[in-house]
Amino acid sequence: MSEIKYSELIRSFIVDNFLFGDDSQLKFDTPLFEKGIIDSTGVLELVSFIEENYKITIQDDELVQDNFSSINSIENFLQNKLNHQNS
Amino acid sequence: MPFQKDLILINPKAEAERIIKELREIVAKKLHKRGAVVGVSGGIDSSVVLALCANAFGPEKVLALMMPDRDSSPDSLNLAKKLVEKFKVPYIIEDITDAVKGFGAYQKRDEAVKKVFPEYDESYKMKIVLPKDDEAKGKLNVYYVTIISPNGEEKTARLPLAEYLQIVAASNFKQRSRTNFLYYHAEARNYAVIGTGNKNEHEQGFFVKYGDGGADIKPIAHLFKTQVYQLAEYLGVPDEIQKRTPTTDTYSAEQTQEEFFFRLPYSVLDRIWFGWEKGFSSKEIAEALDLSESQVNVVINDIKQKIKTTEYLRMEPISLG
Numbered sequence: 001m002s003e004i005k006y007s008e009l010i011r012s013f014i015v016d017n018f019l020f021g022d023d024s025q026l027k028f029d030t031p032l033f034e035k036g037i038i039d040s041t042g043v044l045e046l047v048s049f050i051e052e053n054y055k056i057t058i059q060d061d062e063l064v065q066d067n068f069s070s071i072n073s074i075e076n077f078l079q080n081k082l083n084h085q086n087s
Numbered sequence: 088m089p090f091q092k093d094l095i096l097i098n099p100k101a102e103a104e105r106i107i108k109e110l111r112e113i114v115a116k117k118l119h120k121r122g123a124v125v126g127v128s129g130g131i132d133s134s135v136v137l138a139l140c141a142n143a144f145g146p147e148k149v150l151a152l153m154m155p156d157r158d159s160s161p162d163s164l165n166l167a168k169k170l171v172e173k174f175k176v177p178y179i180i181e182d183i184t185d186a187v188k189g190f191g192a193y194q195k196r197d198e199a200v201k202k203v204f205p206e207y208d209e210s211y212k213m214k215i216v217l218p219k220d221d222e223a224k225g226k227l228n229v230y231y232v233t234i235i236s237p238n239g240e241e242k243t244a245r246l247p248l249a250e251y252l253q254i255v256a257a258s259n260f261k262q263r264s265r266t267n268f269l270y271y272h273a274e275a276r277n278y279a280v281i282g283t284g285n286k287n288e289h290e291q292g293f294f295v296k297y298g299d300g301g302a303d304i305k306p307i308a309h310l311f312k313t314q315v316y317q318l319a320e321y322l323g324v325p326d327e328i329q330k331r332t333p334t335t336d337t338y339s340a341e342q343t344q345e346e347f348f349f350r351l352p353y354s355v356l357d358r359i360w361f362g363w364e365k366g367f368s369s370k371e372i373a374e375a376l377d378l379s380e381s382q383v384n385v386v387i388n389d390i391k392q393k394i395k396t397t398e399y400l401r402m403e404p405i406s407l408g
Binding site for chain 1 (some may be wrong): 227
């Protein structure tokens with residue numbers, strides 16, 4: 001499970017749902033909040049997507065800026081969470 | 088000059104006189120209207136705006152509208168009546184409950200709450216809240232719904248996306264219904280509608296587009312809440328209004344503006360915001376306010392986020408040329 005890369009899937013979700021398919025500006029380290037790509041409603045959409053796709057529950061105290069600030073940070077957060085869950 | 092916590096304070100007399108003069112100028116010469124309609128809620132902002140208008144146009148040229156609904160606290164109406172009595176402004180009460188019910192807004196809101204808490208019904212009270220960020224972890228602005236049973240038992244849960252959007256969209260019928268009444272009474276008298284939002288609400292997007300954000304002039308949208316309180320004292324707004332905790336008066340359960348949106352007491356939030364806006368470093372602000380630098384940074388980031396993500400609320404409809 002910890003080998004899975006989430007970045008691609010998260011990226012295509014963001015491109016499809018928040019950018020109407022335009023992926024030209026979105027890199028893995030693009031700051032999602034600062035660039036105005038995601039707001040608090042966007043976080044909720046992303047959380048629903050992650051919870052449904054990976055069958056996990058994101059806890060209240062995990063809903064912090066550091067975990068969602070870029071695609072890379074979401075990847076790290078999910079890897080750590082799932083590693084911890086499986087250990 | 089180093090940052091000091093009271094740098095934010097204004098000269099209330101000079102500021103009130105400036106606003107009063109501008110109000111007269113704009114209403115007469117730009118809008119060509121004969122007076123002003125103000126929606127009064129019993130809160131500090133609308134009280135200050137009413138007092139400014141009474142001074143600008145004369146109380147007989149101002150109409151105060153009180154627009155409670157079935158979820159409003161009775162205190163709000165009582166305080167609003169004390170206010171108009173003090174400034175001798177005529178008033179009308181328009182209960183918006185039937186209008187809001189006509190839109191099916193209570194039903195739509197309650198349907199969404201029931202999806203989270205199936206036991207919820209009309210005998211319960213409810214509100215939506217943002218979590219406090221006391222440990223300065225940079226919590227995201229994700230809303231929770233709280234229900235309170237008739238025997239006082241309280242339950243809170245994070246709102247899923249669809250339910251969050253439905254509750255907010257349904258509740259916004261209230262602010263938009265109020266704006267309809269404001270414009271009805273303004274147009275029927277050839278008056279202008281005077282908005283009551285302060286800087287915190289205007290710039291952080293704590294208003295409903297085409298709802299309470301709809302007005303012809305926003306005379307205190309440049310003032311921090313701290314400064315609005317200074318004006319209230321100078322203009323002689325009744326003490327009970329000055330001492331009241333700012334509420335939203337939107338949901339049936341009592342709810343402060345702090346738990347609904349701002350997450351911090353305004354006295355702290357305003358000073359950090361003011362310091363950041365004037366270019367002081369987080370370190371200087373933190374020292375003057377007895378906070379840690381990271382606490383100040385979290386607040387500044389939250390302010391920046393809210394300003395950025397609510398830009399669309401302040402935009403006019405965009406035309407393609």
